[in-house]
Amino acid sequence: MDLIFQGLGEAASRLVSLDPDVRDATSAALVVSGIATLLSVATGVPAGAWLGLSRFRGRKLLLSLVNTGMGLPPVVVGLFVAVLVWRSGPLGSLDWYCTRQAMVVAQYVLAAPTVVGLTAIAIQSVDPMLGLQLAGLGATRGQTLGILVREARLPILTAAMAGFGAVISEIGASLMVGCNIKGDTRILTTAIALDTSKGEFGSAFALAFILLLLVFAVNAVTTWAQQRRRPL
Amino acid sequence: MIRAFAIFLVCALVACGSPTQRTVDRPEVLLATTTSFQDSGLLDVVAADFQKHTPYRLRATAVGTGAALAIGARGDADVVFVHAAKEELAYMQQGNGDRRLLVMHNDFVLVGPPGDPAHVRGKNIFDAFRAIAASRATFISRGDKSGTDIFEKDLWKQTGIAPAGPWYVEAATGMGQTLTIASEKRAYTLSDRGTFLARRSQIEVDILVQRDPPLINVYHVITVNARKFPNVNAAGANAFADYLVSAETQRLIASFGVDKYGEPLFFPDAGKNDADVR
Numbered sequence: 001m002d003l004i005f006q007g008l009g010e011a012a013s014r015l016v017s018l019d020p021d022v023r024d025a026t027s028a029a030l031v032v033s034g035i036a037t038l039l040s041v042a043t044g045v046p047a048g049a050w051l052g053l054s055r056f057r058g059r060k061l062l063l064s065l066v067n068t069g070m071g072l073p074p075v076v077v078g079l080f081v082a083v084l085v086w087r088s089g090p091l092g093s094l095d096w097y098c099t100r101q102a103m104v105v106a107q108y109v110l111a112a113p114t115v116v117g118l119t120a121i122a123i124q125s126v127d128p129m130l131g132l133q134l135a136g137l138g139a140t141r142g143q144t145l146g147i148l149v150r151e152a153r154l155p156i157l158t159a160a161m162a163g164f165g166a167v168i169s170e171i172g173a174s175l176m177v178g179c180n181i182k183g184d185t186r187i188l189t190t191a192i193a194l195d196t197s198k199g200e201f202g203s204a205f206a207l208a209f210i211l212l213l214l215v216f217a218v219n220a221v222t223t224w225a226q227q228r229r230r231p232l
Numbered sequence: 233m234i235r236a237f238a239i240f241l242v243c244a245l246v247a248c249g250s251p252t253q254r255t256v257d258r259p260e261v262l263l264a265t266t267t268s269f270q271d272s273g274l275l276d277v278v279a280a281d282f283q284k285h286t287p288y289r290l291r292a293t294a295v296g297t298g299a300a301l302a303i304g305a306r307g308d309a310d311v312v313f314v315h316a317a318k319e320e321l322a323y324m325q326q327g328n329g330d331r332r333l334l335v336m337h338n339d340f341v342l343v344g345p346p347g348d349p350a351h352v353r354g355k356n357i358f359d360a361f362r363a364i365a366a367s368r369a370t371f372i373s374r375g376d377k378s379g380t381d382i383f384e385k386d387l388w389k390q391t392g393i394a395p396a397g398p399w400y401v402e403a404a405t406g407m408g409q410t411l412t413i414a415s416e417k418r419a420y421t422l423s424d425r426g427t428f429l430a431r432r433s434q435i436e437v438d439i440l441v442q443r444d445p446p447l448i449n450v451y452h453v454i455t456v457n458a459r460k461f462p463n464v465n466a467a468g469a470n471a472f473a474d475y476l477v478s479a480e481t482q483r484l485i486a487s488f489g490v491d492k493y494g495e496p497l498f499f500p501d502a503g504k505n506d507a508d509v510r
Contacts, residue, residue: 088307197271197406199434
C-alpha cells in the first residue's frame with residue numbers, strides 16, 4: 001500500500017515538473033497513435049461508407065472479416081509487421097524495424113478495421129429514404145456518399161475515437177516493432193511496462209495517470225457524440 | 233493548412249532536428265541485445281552517450297540473448313551485445329559474426345526467502361542447486377531463453393540434475409518480474425546482481441550464494457558479418473563495438489549505478505582474455 005502512495009506522490013511531482021521522460025513518452029504516443037488513427041480515418045471512412053451502401057456478392061463475408069479485424073490480437077499484428085520490416089523481410093529495404101514508421105503501420109492495421117466496421121454500421125443506420133431522395137434529386141453517387149457521411153458524422157467520430165482508444169493503450173505490437181527506444185519509440189504503454197520491470201513505480205504511475213486521462217478524454221468525446229444524437 | 237500538417241507529419245516521423253555532428257552514409261545502427269542491459273538502465277545511458285560521441289544513432293531492441301543472436305543470424309541487426317558464451321561461439325562458427333570483443337562482466341546471485349528452507353546459504357552454487365532440488369523448494373526459472381535462462385540451465389546441467397516437477401516453475405518473463413514472483417512465492421531464483429540491486433527495496437528475498445566463480449556472467453559485442461549479409465551497416469557496427477571497448481566508455485560502465493546502489497553493476501573487461509575474467 002505504501003508503494004501506491006509513494007508512487008502517486010512521485011507521479012504528481014513528475015507531472016508538475018514536466019519530467020522529460022514522461023513528456024517524451026506522451027508526445028511519442030500521441031504522434032504515433034494520432035497519425036495511425038488519421039490514416040485509418042482517411043482510408044477507413046470511405047471504405048466503410050462504400051461497404052455500408054453497396055450490395056454485392058461476398059459483402060457479408062467481407063463485413064465479417066472486417067469485424068474479425070476489430071479483435072485482432074496486437075501481438076499477432078506485431079509479429080507480422082516485424083517479420084515484414086526486418087531487413088530479411090519483404091519490406092526490409094525500408095529499414096523500418098525499431099522506428100515510429102513501423103509502429104504507425106502496426107497501429108494502423110489495428111485501428112483501421114474498427115473505423116471501417118463502425119463507419120459501415122453508421123452509414124447503414126442513416127434513414128434509407130434519404131438515399132432514395134438524393135438519387136431522385138439527381139445526386140451523383142459521390143455526392144450521395146458525401147451527404148450520407150456528413151449525416152453520420154457523429155457515429156463516424158465515435159468510430160475514429162474507438163480506433164484511437166484501441167491503439168493508444170496497445171502495447172504488444174508497438175513493443176515488438178518499435179523496440180521501446182528512449183526518446184523515440186518509447187510510448188506511454190511501453191514505458192510503463194519498462195519502468196515497472198525496473199521497479200521505478202513513481203514514473204510508471206505518472207505515465208499510467210496520463211494514459212488514463214487520455215482514455216478518459218476519448219470516452220468523453222464518444223459519450224458526447226452519442227448523447228447529442230439521441231434527440232433525433 | 234494541409235501543407236503545414238504534411239510537414240508536421242513528416243517531421244514527427246523522421247524526428248526533425250535531431251543533432252548530428254559529422255554526417256555518415258548510414259547513421260542508424262541497429263543493435264539486438266539483452267533485456268538485462270535495458271532493465272538495468274545502462275542501455276539508455278550508453279545509447280545517449282554513443283550518439284553524443286559519434287555521428288551514429290543507436291536503434292536498440294532488447295529481446296534476450298537467444299532472440300538477439302537469432303536476429304543477428306538473419307542479418308536483421310548490425311551488431312549484437314549478449315551474454316551466453318557457448319551460443320556466441322556457435323554463432324561465430326556459423327559465420328554470422330565478424331568481430332567478437334569482450335566488453336564487461338557482472339555476476340549472478342542465487343536469491344531466496346530469508347528463511348532459506350533448503351539451507352543453501354554460503355554453499356557453492358552447485359551444492360546449493362542440489363540442496364534446492366533435494367528439498368523440492370520452489371525455484372523460479374526465467375524460462376525465456378534469455379542469457380540468464382541459458383546460464384541457469386547450464387548450471388543445472390553442470391550439477392547433473394534435470395530440474396523438473398511442480399517445484400521448478402518456468403515464469404517466461406523478464407528478470408524484474410521473476411524476482412517479484414520469487415518474492416511473492418517465497419521461492420529461489422537466479423538473478424543478475426544489477427537487477428536484484430535495483431529491485432532490492434521492494435522484494436523480500438536475500439542473496440544466499442554469491443561470488444562463486446561459475447557465477448561470472450560475461451558480455452561480448454559481436455558485429456554481424458557484412459560479407460554474409462551485405463545489407464548490414466558494417467561501419468556503424470564497428471563504430472559501436474569500438475565505442476564499447478574505448479577507455480572512456482569502460483569508465484562509464486565502471487561508474488554506472490554506483491551513485492544509486494552504492495556499488496557498480498558491471499565491471500569493464502575490454503582488452504582482457506576470456507580466461508582472465510573467470
